[in-house]
Amino acid sequence: MENRERILNVENLTTRFYTEEGVVHAVEEMSYQMDKGDTLGVVGESGCGKSVHALSIMGLIPSPPGKIEAGKVVFFGQDLLSLNENEMRKIRGNEIAMIFQDPMTSLNPVLTVGFQIMEAIKLHQNMGNKQARDRAAELLSLVGIPEAKQRLDDYPHHFSGGMRQRAMIAMALSCNPTILIADEPTTSLDVTIQAQIIDLVNNLKEKLGMSVIWITHDLGVIARMVNRVNVMYAGRIIEKGSVNEVFDTPKNPYTVGLLGSLPNPEATSKRRLYSIAGEPPDLIGKIQGCPFANRCTFVIDRCLQEMPPLEKLNENHEVACWESEKVEKF
Amino acid sequence: MRIEDEILRIEGLRKYFPIRRGVFQRHVGDVKAVDGVNFNVYRGETLGLVGESGCGKTTIGRTIVRLYRPTDGHVFFDGEDLALLSKKELQTLRRKIQMIFQNPYASLSPRMNIKNIVGEPLEIHDAMRGKDLDDRIAELLDYVGISPSCMNRYPHEFSGGQRQRIGIARSLALNPELIICDEPISSLDVSIQAQVVNLLEELQDELGLTYIFIAHDLSMVRHISNRVAVMYLGKIVEIADKIVLYDNALHPYTQALLSAVPIPDPKIEKERSRVLIEGDLPNPANPPQGCNFNTRCPLAEDICFKKEPDFIEIETDHFSACHLVERDGEAIIL
Numbered sequence: 175m176e177n178r179e180r181i182l183n184v185e186n187l188t189t190r191f192y193t194e195e196g197v198v199h200a201v202e203e204m205s206y207q208m209d210k211g212d213t214l215g216v217v218g219e220s221g222c223g224k225s226v227h228a229l230s231i232m233g234l235i236p237s238p239p240g241k242i243e244a245g246k247v248v249f250f251g252q253d254l255l256s257l258n259e260n261e262m263r264k265i266r267g268n269e270i271a272m273i274f275q276d277p278m279t280s281l282n283p284v285l286t287v288g289f290q291i292m293e294a295i296k297l298h299q300n301m302g303n304k305q306a307r308d309r310a311a312e313l314l315s316l317v318g319i320p321e322a323k324q325r326l327d328d329y330p331h332h333f334s335g336g337m338r339q340r341a342m343i344a345m346a347l348s349c350n351p352t353i354l355i356a357d358e359p360t361t362s363l364d365v366t367i368q369a370q371i372i373d374l375v376n377n378l379k380e381k382l383g384m385s386v387i388w389i390t391h392d393l394g395v396i397a398r399m400v401n402r403v404n405v406m407y408a409g410r411i412i413e414k415g416s417v418n419e420v421f422d423t424p425k426n427p428y429t430v431g432l433l434g435s436l437p438n439p440e441a442t443s444k445r446r447l448y449s450i451a452g453e454p455p456d457l458i459g460k461i462q463g464c465p466f467a468n469r470c471t472f473v474i475d476r477c478l479q480e481m482p483p484l485e486k487l488n489e490n491h492e493v494a495c496w497e498s499e500k501v502e503k504f
Numbered sequence: 505m506r507i508e509d510e511i512l513r514i515e516g517l518r519k520y521f522p523i524r525r526g527v528f529q530r531h532v533g534d535v536k537a538v539d540g541v542n543f544n545v546y547r548g549e550t551l552g553l554v555g556e557s558g559c560g561k562t563t564i565g566r567t568i569v570r571l572y573r574p575t576d577g578h579v580f581f582d583g584e585d586l587a588l589l590s591k592k593e594l595q596t597l598r599r600k601i602q603m604i605f606q607n608p609y610a611s612l613s614p615r616m617n618i619k620n621i622v623g624e625p626l627e628i629h630d631a632m633r634g635k636d637l638d639d640r641i642a643e644l645l646d647y648v649g650i651s652p653s654c655m656n657r658y659p660h661e662f663s664g665g666q667r668q669r670i671g672i673a674r675s676l677a678l679n680p681e682l683i684i685c686d687e688p689i690s691s692l693d694v695s696i697q698a699q700v701v702n703l704l705e706e707l708q709d710e711l712g713l714t715y716i717f718i719a720h721d722l723s724m725v726r727h728i729s730n731r732v733a734v735m736y737l738g739k740i741v742e743i744a745d746k747i748v749l750y751d752n753a754l755h756p757y758t759q760a761l762l763s764a765v766p767i768p769d770p771k772i773e774k775e776r777s778r779v780l781i782e783g784d785l786p787n788p789a790n791p792p793q794g795c796n797f798n799t800r801c802p803l804a805e806d807i808c809f810k811k812e813p814d815f816i817e818i819e820t821d822h823f824s825a826c827h828l829v830e831r832d833g834e835a836i837i838l
Contacts, residue, residue, distance in 0.1 A: 219693040334784040364556035365720065366781055369764035373780060391694060394723075394766030398773045417770045435698035436768050437727030439750075446705065447727065449698035453663050 181352060181385060182208040182231075187245035189223075189230045192238060196458040200226040202409040204245070205484070208353075208402075213379065213386045215396040215417065218406035219454055224389045225275075227406075228355050232272055233262045249353075268298040271346035275358040277338035281330040287314075288326025291345045298349045313344040318374060336367035340374070347378065354379075355387045360395065372399060393436060397421060405429050408455055408465035411484065415491035425493040425501050427470045434504055448504070464496075472497040511682055511714050512545040512568070517577035519560075519567050523789060535789045537563040539738035541577075542815060545682070550708070550715040552729030552746065554722055554761070558785055560738040561718045562606075565684040568716070569603050570594055581682070599629050602675035606687040608667035612659040618645070618670055619655040625677040644673040648703060665696035672703065682714045690721065701728055722765045726750055731821075734758045737796045738788055740815065744822040754824040754835040757781075757797050763838075779838040795827065803828055803836055 185205050191198040201223040208214050216224045229235050231247050233254065247254040254265065274280040282290060291310040295301055301309065307326065314322035317340040330338055339359055346354055356375065360368035372395065379386055388399050396403055396417065403420050405413040405428070413426040424430045434448030452469040455461060464470070467477040476496050484492045495501060518541075520534035538560045545551050553561045566572050568579055570586055579586040581597060589597065605611035612621055622641050626632040632640060642652035648669040659667055668688060675683055685704065689697040701724060707713060719725050725732055726746055733743040734757065742755040753759045760781040767773055781800045786792055792799050795808040807827050815825040818833065828836055 219695060336784055364785075365722070365764040366556060366760060367784065369766075369778060369780060370782075372766075373778075392766065393694070393768035394773075397768050397770040398766040421768070421770050432694060433768065435695050437723045439723060439726065439767055446702050447698040449702055450695040451699075453665060453696065454693070 179210040180207060181210050181250060183246070183248040184208075184227075184231070185246040185248065187227065187230055187247065188243040189226055189235060189240060190243050191240045193458075197460075198457050199409050199460060200240075200457060201230060204409075204411055206404055206411065206414060208385060208387070210352075210385055211383070212402055213388060213400040215400035215403040216387060216389045216406060217391065217393060217396050217403060219391055221454060221457065222406045223409040223457075224406050225357050228272065228357050228387065228389055231355065232266055232270065233257070233259075234266075264298075267294050267346075267351075268349045269351055270353045270355065271349070271351035272355040272357065273339070273342045273346045273359050276362055277335055277342050277359075278362070280342060281338055283330050286327050286329055287333065287341050288328075291326075291341070291348060294345060294348045309348070310344070313348055314341065316347070316378070317341070317344045318370075319344075335363055336370060339363060339367075339371055343371075343374065343378075347382065350382060351384060353385050353387065355389070357389045358391070359388075361390070361392075368395075375399075393421075393433065405432075408461065409457060410465065410481070410494070412466065412495070413493045414484070415487075415493075419488075419491040422503070423491070424503050425487060425491070425498040426466075426495045427472050427497075427501050428466050430501055430503055431469075464494075472500055509546045509548075510544050511547045511582065512716075513578075513580040514541060514543050514564075514568070515578045515580070517541045517564070517567065517579065518575045519563050519572055520575045533789050536738050536791060537788060538567065539791070541735075541738075541740050543733055543740060543743055545714060545716060547681075547714055548708075548712055549730040550717050550728055552725035552732040553716060553718045553735060554720060554725050554732060555735030556720060556761075556785055558788065559735045560788070561735050562686055564735075565603065565686045565716065565718050568684060569598065569601050571603075595629070599625075599678040600680055601682045601684065602678065602680040603684045603686060604668075604671050604675050604688045607691055608664055608671055609691070611671055612667055614659055617656050617658050618650075621659070621670060622673045622677060625674065629678055640677070644676055645670075647676060647707065648673045663696075664692050665699060668692060668700050669703065672700075672707070676707070676711070679711075680713070682716070684716045684718070686718045687720070688717075689724065690719065697724065704728065722762060723767075734761065737786060737791055739796060739825065740823075741797065741826070742822075742824045748819075748822055752822075752835065754818055754822070754829045755797075755826050756801050756803050756828075756836070756838055759835070759838050795825075802838060 187201055187204040189201040191200055204227055218224050230242055235242060242255055288310050291313060292306040295306040295309050310326055311322045314325060319325055319337060319340055360371050400417050403417045404411045407428050413420060413429045424433060431450040450469055455465050463478040464481055467473050474497060482494045482496045484494045486492050517538055519538040520536055522531050523533045525532045555561050567574050574587045619641055622644055623637055626637055626640055645652045650669050689700050717728055729746050732746045732749045733740050736757050742758045753762055760779045763779040783800050786799055794810050795813050798804045798808045813825045813827045815823055816830060817823050818829060
């Protein structure tokens with residue numbers, strides 16, 4: 175595409191948590207770029223650092239125990255990590271907004287939905303009560319809630335799960351954010367509702383010219399939603415690139431295994447699924463070498479000593495693996 | 505398949521949960537969790553049971569093992585009606601039907617070690633003690649890929665996938681014939697899901713088990729099942745062989761459900777057209793009149809609001825409950 179405008183540049187982001195059991199290396203040396211109009215998928219299993227990375231960008235890491243050890247998050251030329259709380263507050267919810275996984279718990283049950291949407295509008299856009307109310311009603315109908323004006327006075331428990339997630343999206347959109355970070359927004363919803371939410375976000379993205387970071391563990395959602403993808407394992411990006419490249423020619427054994435462990439929708443005969451042996455490592459303490467080495471079938475001595483850096487295979491594909499030439503999709 | 509291969513037959517099963525209000529706990533209505541369900545399960549097969557949350561699939565599973573007493577209807581296991589059995593008679597049948605639960609963090613007691621968890625059914629039903637018991641527990645743990653040396657550990661020392669294996673070992677303890685797997689993989693990570701599904705398949709081949717596999721993940725159900733039943737709001741709307749169902753879904757809800765599941769291949773996804781159904785699941789305490797899918801069905805006609813459709817055989821072994829399919833004898837592709 176032409177006229178790509180770089181809006182986000184994450185460089186070497188490292189976030190750790192200092193707990194009683196030890197130091198949790200949640201995100202390690204994470205680097206990626208995002209252009210305007212991108213939908214970037216971040217995929218990985220639970221505990222791989224995908225949510226912590228999003229919270230780090232938003233400046234929402236609780237400290238202590240959390241600490242961003244190193245790195246930069248450059249948003250339109252400005253390093254977000256160097257901002258103080260007041261400056262960050264102008265960006266958070268305004269320029270970069272986030273929707274969370276669980277729509278049941280991320281709304282306040284004792285405040286009306288309308289009040290919660292208006293809160294952000296009044297704070298960031300200097301609107302009066304009446305104006306903000308009109309805007310909130312407009313947003314609710316934008317996300318497909320019928321009779322929006324009346325529903326503003328409802329409490330979250332009057333809404334179903336899908337409607338709550340729609341209300342959360344309305345709240346996130348209230349200030350026309352440049353980037354919308356969606357942290358597993360459909361995980362707790364049923365598939366038919368998930369399809370509705372995915373369509374909604376796709377339409378809104380076109381309409382409002384947003385860029386989206388979509389965090390999920392569901393490779394199907396990634397295939398449907400995004401154009402670029404970061405595959406994470408144990409706090410690191412182990413493969414990234416355009417979604418077609420990564421799904422067609424995965425070059426990291428973990429990505430290959432993950433894709434292979436899904437049932438093939440075309441298969442008519444019964445074959446066993448590929449399964450990656452073992453379990454993801456504990457992130458307490460430093461991992462020597464590649465974190466996937468103990469589950470990997472391609473492992474060589476070097477993997478146990480050194481973490482492979484992300485290497486560029488072509489314009490649209492980077493992978494971190496010493497043996498990537500040998501790795502093939504089955 | 506013939507009737508004599510049948511291991512389980514369910515006829516007109518209903519399970520209502522009463523809603524009570526006020527000081528006197530007046531009975532004001534019912535949540536119709538399962539509302540008139542018929543199906544059968546053949547020996548050695550896996551029947552997938554899919555549907556959205558709240559559609560009653562778990563309630564069916566729990567009613568079959570008689571964790572719930574059915575409000576109405578019959579559950580025949582090997583010709584015997586489970587719904588009528590007394591508590592004592594149930595005990596002998598319970599050993600033939602076991603259950604694997606959804607959440608491996610909640611279904612294992614944190615105060616019992618693995619030996620007691622897996623051994624408990626053996627102590628109760630077979631009065632096994634001492635070395636016999638230990639040997640059998642070791643054998644069971646070995647089946648599911650847990651080292652018998654872990655016998656004295658507690659559930660918190662294991663990961664989610666390992667706990668689910670322990671739950672499977674417990675369900676195998678009494679050599680059951682039918683295992684009801686209630687969303688056994690939905691709380692596990694993708695790479696661990698494949699491990700558990702493979703384990704279930706291996707055990708089925710080895711021990712000749714019959715499964716009812718309850719899930720909302722349609723792609724995994726397609727992989728593991730022989731036949732699939734689709735549920736909506738307490739009723740089964742369609743049941744067929746899995747290949748027939750996935751290639752030629754008759755009921756509009758099945759079509760919408762299948763098309764809502766994203767396929768992990770960006771090229772297929774770009775070319776696919778999707779059927780979106782609007783709105784949410786209606787309240788099962790107050791289901792719509794007529795066909796209960798009429799509030800969300802893009803094809804609904806007058807008759808769908810007046811009369812409840814019958815669950816009938818459209819083609820051989822392919823049942824569906826839809827007025828339009830019944831009239832046309834084929835699906836209207838959405």
